[in-house]
Each structure stands twice: as structure tokens, then as C-alpha cells.
Amino acid sequence: xxxxxxxxxxxxxxxxxxxxxxxxxxxxxxxxxxxxxxxxxxxxxxxxxxxxxxxxxxxxxxxxxxxxxxxxxxxxxxxxxxxxxxxxxxxxxxxxxxxxxxxxxxxxxxxxxxxxxxxxxxxxxxxxxxxxxxxxxxxxxxxxxxxxxxxxxxxxxxxxxxxxxxxxxxxxxxxxxxxxxxxxxxxxxxxxxxxxxxxxxxxxxxxxxxxxxxxxxxxxxxxxxxxxxxxxxxxxxxxxxxxxxxxxxxxxxxxxxxxxxxxxxxxxxxxxxxxxxxxxxxxxxxxxxxxxxxxxxxxxxxxxxxxxxxxxxxxxxxxxxxxxxxxxxxxxxxxxxxxxxxxxxxxxxxxxxxxxxxxxxxxxxxxxxxxxxxxxxxxxxxxxxxxxxxxxxxxxxxxxxx
Amino acid sequence: xxxxxxxxxxxxxxxxxxxxxxxxxxxxxxxxxxxxxxxxxxxxxxxxxxxxxxxxxxxxxxxxxxxxxxxxxxxxxxxxxxxxxxxxxxxxxxxxxxxxxxxxxxxxxxxxxxxxxxxxxxxxxxxxxxxxxxxxxxxxxxxxxxxxxxxxxxxxxxxxxxxxxxxxxxxxxxxxxxxxxxxxxxxxxxxxxxxxxxxxxxxxxxxxxxxxxxxxxxxxxxxxxxxxxxxxxxxxxxxxxxxxxxxxxxxxxxxxxxxxxxxxxxxxxxxxxxxxxxxxxxxxxxxxxxxxxxxxxxxxxxxxxxxxxxxxxxxxxxxxxxxxxxxxxxxxxxxxxxxxxxxxxxxxxxxxxxxxxxxxxxxxxxxxxxx
Numbered sequence: 001x002x003x004x005x006x007x008x009x010x011x012x013x014x015x016x017x018x019x020x021x022x023x024x025x026x027x028x029x030x031x032x033x034x035x036x037x038x039x040x041x042x043x044x045x046x047x048x049x050x051x052x053x054x055x056x057x058x059x060x061x062x063x064x065x066x067x068x069x070x071x072x073x074x075x076x077x078x079x080x081x082x083x084x085x086x087x088x089x090x091x092x093x094x095x096x097x098x099x100x101x102x103x104x105x106x107x108x109x110x111x112x113x114x115x116x117x118x119x120x121x122x123x124x125x126x127x128x129x130x131x132x133x134x135x136x137x138x139x140x141x142x143x144x145x146x147x148x149x150x151x152x153x154x155x156x157x158x159x160x161x162x163x164x165x166x167x168x169x170x171x172x173x174x175x176x177x178x179x180x181x182x183x184x185x186x187x188x189x190x191x192x193x194x195x196x197x198x199x200x201x202x203x204x205x206x207x208x209x210x211x212x213x214x215x216x217x218x219x220x221x222x223x224x225x226x227x228x229x230x231x232x233x234x235x236x237x238x239x240x241x242x243x244x245x246x247x248x249x250x251x252x253x254x255x256x257x258x259x260x261x262x263x264x265x266x267x268x269x270x271x272x273x274x275x276x277x278x279x280x281x282x283x284x285x286x287x288x289x290x291x292x293x294x295x296x297x298x299x300x301x302x303x304x305x306x307x308x309x310x311x312x313x314x315x316x317x318x319x320x321x322x323x324x325x326x327x328x329x330x331x332x333x334x335x336x337x338x339x340x341x342x343x344x345x346x347x348x349x350x351x352x353x354x355x356x357x358x359x360x361x362x363x364x365x366x367x368x369x370x371x372x373x374x375x376x377x378x379x380x381x382x383x384x385x386x387x388x389x390x391x392x393x394x395x396x397x398x399x400x401x402x
Numbered sequence: 403x404x405x406x407x408x409x410x411x412x413x414x415x416x417x418x419x420x421x422x423x424x425x426x427x428x429x430x431x432x433x434x435x436x437x438x439x440x441x442x443x444x445x446x447x448x449x450x451x452x453x454x455x456x457x458x459x460x461x462x463x464x465x466x467x468x469x470x471x472x473x474x475x476x477x478x479x480x481x482x483x484x485x486x487x488x489x490x491x492x493x494x495x496x497x498x499x500x501x502x503x504x505x506x507x508x509x510x511x512x513x514x515x516x517x518x519x520x521x522x523x524x525x526x527x528x529x530x531x532x533x534x535x536x537x538x539x540x541x542x543x544x545x546x547x548x549x550x551x552x553x554x555x556x557x558x559x560x561x562x563x564x565x566x567x568x569x570x571x572x573x574x575x576x577x578x579x580x581x582x583x584x585x586x587x588x589x590x591x592x593x594x595x596x597x598x599x600x601x602x603x604x605x606x607x608x609x610x611x612x613x614x615x616x617x618x619x620x621x622x623x624x625x626x627x628x629x630x631x632x633x634x635x636x637x638x639x640x641x642x643x644x645x646x647x648x649x650x651x652x653x654x655x656x657x658x659x660x661x662x663x664x665x666x667x668x669x670x671x672x673x674x675x676x677x678x679x680x681x682x683x684x685x686x687x688x689x690x691x692x693x694x695x696x697x698x699x700x701x702x703x704x705x706x707x708x709x710x711x712x713x714x715x716x717x718x719x720x721x722x723x724x725x726x727x728x729x730x731x732x733x734x735x736x737x738x739x740x741x742x743x744x745x746x747x748x749x750x751x752x753x754x755x756x757x758x759x760x761x762x763x764x765x766x767x768x769x770x771x772x773x
Contacts, residue, residue: 034682035698073474074677260684268681269701276679283667284435284697284711285683286660293691297682300436300698304691313682 503616
């Protein structure tokens with residue numbers, strides 16, 4: 001049935017800059033903020049914006065993401081008409097199937113899906129940002145300005161601008177130039193990777209772009225410049241709320257820490273714009289007689305007997321007696337045994353830090369300092385020491401140093 | 403296992419829970435931080451593979467309906483079968499006051515009973531906190547060739563004057579059933595959870611209706627101790643029954659015992675409940691939390707000790723909560739102090755107030771009260 005707006009969520013990326021954290025799952029499935037996975041943010045935004053048809057384009061390690069999304073019920077996206085659809089690359093008659101070559105190609109390969117719903121507008125989203133945004137407001141502006149493409153932008157500093165796609169726009173918001181990671185930025189309006197397209201226009205540009213063998217089939221590199229070059233109307237949409245790219249270990253750690261200060265980041269307790277998640281069945285968390293908890297998030301199924309400060313604990317985490325956890329992120333099922341110390345670290349799902357072991361340390365101003373990462377399922381042996389900024393992918397024997 | 407049908411009674415209760423059950427049926431009383439009592443029996447059914455469950459309600463069931471919804475959180479929202487809420491007046495000829503007993507309740511939904519697809523039925527009250535291995539109960543029911551299996555607990559958790567007790571012979575048959583005796587020293591406590599065949603149930607419902615008998619225990623079990631083979635299933639796990647405010651408080655405090663939690667919240671048979679997408683609980687810089695069970699979505703800047711907190715409780719800076727049970731959405735303002743208090747849903751305790759009950763007489767505060 002015809003839909004006015006369909007959202008397409010690009011969730012196929014590996015997120016290679018998250019290293020060990022995405023060795024088994026796609027980036028959008030990485031746990032975030034105690035209760036969530038990254039993809040919960042764009043998905044919840046869709047539902048809260050009244051978009052009930054969402055295509056999730058998957059490619060890299062999709063299994064966990066697929067089972068997490070399931071039938072879309074946690075986001076009220078289990079609909080008899082529309083709802084959430086997982087869209088992996090597929091084979092067509094008479095041709096060899098190909099992987100999604102780029103963001104634009106991923107949408108190109110799903111023109112058939114979009115045609116099923118014959119939308120007026122398509123919202124393109126990515127699965128690696130933490131933010132709350134009303135896409136319907138952006139679509140409204142797109143309609144009002146009769147744009148062909150509307151690009152959500154955020155004011156950044158001149159220094160940061162060098163890392164983003166920068167939109168140079170007239171005062172009325174119409175884009176006249178787009179620069180990818182400019183050395184000398186002319187403006188500080190950074191693209192957030194969120195686009196609204198008039199579907200009939202985008203459809204044409206996708207087909208043209210696909211016919212060009214030299215194209216890298218990417219929205220930022222090809223589609224946007226092509227539309228600009230052809231004189232289409234591209235508008236910026238100003239966003240000024242909290243928005244964080246969580247594509248690197250540091251930014252993921254940072255954004256998690258931001259969740260401890262809801263006044264300055266995202267208020268997850270706000271009932272007006274709830275972020276939904278698939279919640280595993282766990283009893284409430286338990287604090288022991290000597291537990292110390294300060295400025296931290298703790299989730300169902302946790303057992304805290306030690307000390308936890310400035311940290312985010314996902315579900316089913318155990319912090320034993322005498323263990324100290326500070327400025328760290330403990331993902332679902334992580335265990336910190338008695339007397340162990342975890343600071344400035346990310347301990348991934350089901351990893352274990354054995355008794356008296358040390359993971360990471362507070363910043364000491366030295367060059368090589370960074371967040372220590374223990375990959376999912378890994379065991380750090382008794383009294384072992386994991387240095388700051390280490391990336392541990394395999395078990396560490398007791399007493400060893402890495 | 404698809405040959406077992408589940409029935410839960412949730413039509414009223416004899417329990418004397420005062421303020422706590424005024425706005426609701428005992429079955430939808432909050433318990434254990436994030437649960438309602440009905441979650442325990444309902445999850446026990448679902449974890450045994452039961453796909454069809456009928457819940458018999460009569461009055462005060464609004465909060466139960468809100469909680470259960472379509473049954474999707476228990477995987478009971480199905481094309482065939484699934485969850486059925488059975489209100490009174492569902493059948494034209496019915497329709498006088500409250501059900502006088504479970505047999506009358508069953509007669510009230512006889513049309514539903516006739517359509518049960520399964521050969522066996524498990525029935526019981528929806529207000530017991532336990533994690534019953536229903537699959538095992540059925541297995542033993544079939545192996546013993548009993549007509550009726552009665553689930554019993556060796557640990558006396560109810561008060562004799564509200565509970566039923568069975569005596570068992572050497573061959574493992576129930577030889578006597580006493581209802582609300584003044585003392586019950588050597589007997590097993592019946593949890594009033596039964597497995598029997600659909601056919602026997604239908605026959606008994608018809609017999610009881612024709613003879614104006616309202617109670618399964620008095621009308622079916624007691625007169626048929628010899629003619630039917632009644633066998634106990636002894637449940638060794640934790641059982642929490644709720645017959646007074648004091649009981650409710652004690653059973654809540656039981657959850658601070660890890661052995662009780664391990665049994666009740668066994669990961670093999672998880673207790674399911676309505677998902678509310680609460681964020682994680684936040685502890686502020688000066689928060690203290692010890693020996694407590696805390697659900698998601700709380701915001702704690704004060705002190706919590708020996709307490710059970712439901713979803714979305716707010717404890718402001720300098721507030722102290724000890725030995726208390728705070729239900730969903732309770733707000734304890736700065737500097738307030740609570741001890742041996744049961745605060746119902748959305749209670750607000752203002753700045754600096756001090757509320758104190760006693761372990762034998764906890765102070766229960768009604769839903770939506772502002773102190």
C-alpha cells in the first residue's frame with residue numbers, strides 16, 4: 001500500500017574503527033547506554049516521528065542484528081501494513097548478486113522494495129549515531145521548501161569541520177556547494193548523514209549513478225554532488241540537539257559517559273520521546289551489603305557487591321566484592337571478579353576479568369594512553385594486567401601483562 | 403507440550419491486603435520490583451510450553467488488563483489460542499454478584515471450557531509468587547495415573563486459617579483435605595493448583611453447577627478422596643503467598659535472600675512481565691544502595707538499604723529509604739526518611755517527611771497519595 005514516507009536505515013557497515021567490538025556484530029548492534037543498541041535510536045526516532053515503514057539494510061555480520069530486530073515488536077514496528085523489513089543484498093534473475101557497493105548502491109538494489117510502497121519521500125538514515133530527532137519536522141520542511149533533497153546539518157567548530165562533509169549554503173538554507181572533509185572549511189555546517197529525498201528524483205539519480213562504472217555509489221561522494229551539479233534544490237535542515245557519532249572507541253566511550261549526565265545529553269527518561277529497546281528477561285539488579293555506586297547506570301540482572309563509579313553497566317553484569325570499576329563500560333554479561341580493578345575500559349559482552357586483575361588505568365598524560373578494550377567472551381586471567389589503550393581479543397593468562 | 407491448557411483464577415481474593423488491593427485484584431499486585439503477582443503463575447505456564455491460557459476475572463481487573471494487554475510479553479498473542487481474559491457476564495444466563503467459589507467461576511465460563519483444545523488442564527490462582535516447573539508436574543501427573551494432582555508445598559507459607567492442607571498416605575495418595583483449619587502441624591499446604599483432564603473438569607463443573615456447590619475443594623476433592631485418585635506434587639522451591647499486609651512485606655523481604663532469588667528467577671524458567679522500555683537505573687554521585695533489589699528506570703540520589711524498588715522510583719538527595727517496598731513511580735523528596743514502609747504506585751513523599759512502620763506492622767500508603 002502507498003506510504004507517504006519510508007525510512008531506509010543503512011546498517012550494513014562493519015564499523016572497523018570499533019575494532020574488536022564489531023568483530024562479531026555489525027556496528028548498529030553494538031550495545032549502548034546500559035539498555036540499548038545503537039540502532040534503537042534511529043528506529044525509535046522513526047516510530048516517534050510517525051514513520052511506520054522502515055527498511056534496514058544489512059550486510060556485515062547481520063545475524064545478531066536480525067534477531068535483535070526480529071518482527072520489530074519492541075518498536076511497535078510489527079505492522080500488518082509496513083513495519084520493519086530487513087533488507088540484505090539478494091540475487092536477481094539473469095545476474096550475479098553483488099554486495100552493497102556503497103550507500104547509494106544499497107538503496108539502488110532496493111528500488112523494488114521502495115516501489116512496493118511507492119513513497120513520496122524517502123528518509124535515509126545511518127545506524128551509527130546517538131540522537132533524538134523528529135524526522136517528520138524535517139520532512140515538513142522538505143515539503144514546504146519544495147526541495148529535492150534535504151540534508152540535516154549540525155553546527156561544528158572550524159577544527160571539527162575538517163572531519164565532516166560540509167554544506168556551504170545561502171542564508172535561506174539552499175546548498176550551493178558540498179565539500180567532503182575540506183582542508184579549509186568555508187562553513188561549519190556538517191552533514192549528519194540524514195537525508196530526505198523526493199523519491200521520484202532520488203530514484204532517477206540512483207539509476208544514473210549505477211550506470212556510471214567509475215562511481216563509488218555513495219551518497220556523499222556521488223549522489224549529492226550530482227544533484228547539486230544538475231541544479232536540483234538541496235536544502236539544509238538545522239539540528240541543534242545532542243548528536244554523537246559513535247564510530248570509534250573513544251567516541252563510543254564518550255557518548256556512553258554522556259548518558260550519565262542527562263541534562264547535557266539525551267534524557268532517556270523522557271516519556272515524550274522514548275527510546276525503545278528489546279529488553280531481555282532479567283530480574284531487577286541487586287546491590288550487596290558493601291556495594292558502592294556513584295554516578296553510574298545499572299541495569300536488570302546485575303549483581304553489584306564491589307565499587308562502581310562513573311560507569312555504565314548493561315544487563316547481567318557482575319561486580320564482585322572488593323572489585324573496583326571506574327569510568328568504564330561493562331557490556332551485557334560481563335563479570336569483574338573479586339579484587340579486580342577496571343578503569344577507563346570497555347569490557348564487552350560475556351567477558352570476564354578474573355580476581356585481582358587490572359584492566360586499563362586513569363589518564364596519566366602520556367602519549368599512548370587510551371581506553372582499554374576487552375573483546376566479547378575473553379577472559380583476563382588472575383592478576384593479569386591489561387595496559388591502557390590495549391585491544392584484547394584473546395584470553396590473557398593469569399599474571400601476564402598485555 | 404501442547405496438551406495442557408492453563409486456567410488462572412483472578413476474580414477476587416480473600417486476602418486482607420487493605421490499601422494495596424483497593425485499586426486492584428491481588429493478582430496484579432506489584433511484587434519483586436518489576437513484576438505483578440500474576441507474572442509468576444503465567445510464566446510458569448508459558449515456560450512449560452502452554453500456549454492457551456484463560457484468566458477468569460470478575461471485578462477490579464482494570465489494572466490486570468493494562469498489565470496483560472494482548473499477552474505478547476508472554477508470547478501469548480497468537481492466531482490460535484493464546485491469552486483469553488474471561489470476564490463475567492460473558493454468557494447471557496450468568497450475571498449475579500461475585501463468584502462464590504472457583505467452581506462457580508468455571509461454570510460462568512463453561513462455553514470457553516467446552517472449547518478447550520487440550521486434553522489436560524492446569525488451574526490455580528494467579529496470586530502466588532513461585533516458579534513452578536509445570537512440565538514436570540504434568541509428567542508426574544501422567545506417570546502416577548492420578549485423576550487429580552494437587553500441587554503442595556512442604557514449607558508453610560500461608561496462615562492456616564486461609565489455607566488448605568492435605569494428608570498423604572504411605573502410597574502417596576491424598577487421604578484428607580482440611581480447609582482453613584486452626585492449626586496444621588504435620589500436613590502439606592495445598593497451593594490450590596491442580597492438574598486434571600479436561601473431561602473430568604467438565605464433568606465436575608456440571609455436577610457442581612447442578613448441585614449448587616461453589617468450591618472445588620468442598621465439592622470435588624473432599625467428597626471424592628476415595629473415588630478419585632488424588633496425588634500431591636510436592637514443590638520444593640520458594641512459595642510466597644499473600645494474605646495480609648505483613649505477609650506482603652515479609653515475602654518482599656524474602657527476595658533479598660540470594661537463595662530465594664535464584665529459585666524464583668531461575669534463568670531456565672524466566673519470569674516474564676510487561677516490557678516498559680525503561681532506561682537503566684541511575685545512581686547519583688552521593689547515592690548509597692546496599693542489600694537492595696532495584697528495577698530499571700529508577701533515579702537514586704539518596705540512600706537505599708534493605709529495600710525493594712520498582713520501576714521508575716525517584717529518591718532525591720539526602721532522602722533515606724530502609725526496609726521498605728516502593729512500587730512503581732514512588733517519589734521520595736529530598737531529606738525524607740522512610741523505614742518499614744510499603745508505598746503503592748505513584749506515592750509522593752514530600753521534603754523532610756519521616757514515615758516509620760515496624761517489621762511486624764509495616765506502614766502501607768495508598769496509591770497516588772501525597773504525604
